[in-house]
Amino acid sequence: MNLKQLEYFVQVAELGSFSKAAVALDVAQPALSRQVRALETEVRQQLFLRNGRGVALTDAGKRLFDHSVAVLQLVTHAREDLGASRDEPVGRVTIGLPPSIGRQMTLPIIDRFKQELPAAKLAVVEGLSSHIVEWVTTGRVDVGLVYNPEAQPGLEIVPLLQEALGLVSHAARGKRRLTAPLPMQELSHYPLIVPERVHAMRRLLETQAALAGVKLNIAWEVSSVPSIIELVCAGYGHAVLTASGVAASARAGELASRRLVDPTPTSVLCLVTSAHKRPTPLTQRTMQLLTALARKLPA
Known part of the structure; x- marks a missing residue:
């Protein structure tokens, strides 16, 4: 098992098609198929089922997909951490926001990000608080704002704002x-x-x-x-x-x-990150920006 195999596997799983993944990865489809077959041989499990529209993950494939995303995210963070200078973090960070917060904070966070972190890239995704918590724990999102999260071992929770209902x-x-x-x-x-x-x-x-x-x-x-x-x-x-x-x-x-x-009744807006990953300099700066903007929301 190697990183290339995991990258190819994740791309096929996300796109649901070997042909689409080959185009996205800029590799020949036979080479892509060989890498995935080698991965299946290594784990001794069938990872995909073919259907009329492409491919779908098996139960074993779904389990490996979560592990693969987390592994690739860790590798990316390691590269970003080592490549970042003290004064200007680089790399890519993904934040998750509830829709009501996203409508108020997406523009301000992108404006601040562009001004203060010009060498870095930002992705913003929206979802229910329960979904954002799941994305943080699986590594698909680096930092999120969520309402009233339940305490769990894999989550770091920092309360930011109390809002009366x-x-x-x-x-x-x-x-x-x-x-x-x-x-x-x-x-x-x-x-x-x-x-x-x-x-x-x-x-x-x-x-x-x-x-x-x-x-x-x-x-x-x-x-x-x-x-x-x-x-x-x-x-x-x-x-x-x-x-x-x-x-x-x-x-x-x-x-x-x-x-x-x-x-x-009071709703608490919290900043959440994974308890199992050390935040990169870019993630730390992003957390600071989110904290400052969230505390300006109407309470």
Whole structure:
């Protein structure tokens, strides 16, 4: 097993095709196939199943894929670490952001990155907090911002910002906006539009409601926060969001928010990195930039 075999294997797995991978790698397809067959011989497992559209990973292939991505990421980090000067980190860093944060921070982080780290490359991916945690632990993302992550041995977690949750309603034109706090006990009177249970905000809300003895009135389940806000504005119900979630919406001016109290559920935005990898100089600088920008978000 060698790095070239792992690189070829990962490329075929990601593209789902030997021919597409050969083009991307700029190698002849027979040579690519030989390297993958040699890898299968080495691990004594079939890694791909052929289908009408190309190839798909077997169960063994899926397990090896996660290991391969982590190995290649470590090699890349080692090269970047050794090649970086003290004053100007080089290489490539990938950050993961929740969609509500991504809409507010992508442009500022790229502006700062361009100014302060011109010799480095940045990739930004968006996903639910649970997905970003998985990407960090498998090495696909170097550093992420996530809401309310659960503690686990493979994760370094640094809390950055606490945001109180509020009941978000449509503020009809000409009507008085309600801004007085809303006791949690009254939340059951409002039909709610909430994300699915894999969403960190949904889990937090259900936990806090259960502790307060409140039965939530779930009217609709919608994964996308922008779609939830569209439904709120259309009169289908109410949402429970943070101030940054409201501020990220293009329709923020149509919304009114009432802070939940007695108790006040709080969402915590955290910086997460892998506990098993020493951060490169570039990753450390990126973490500093993300920390500074995240602490400027509306709380």
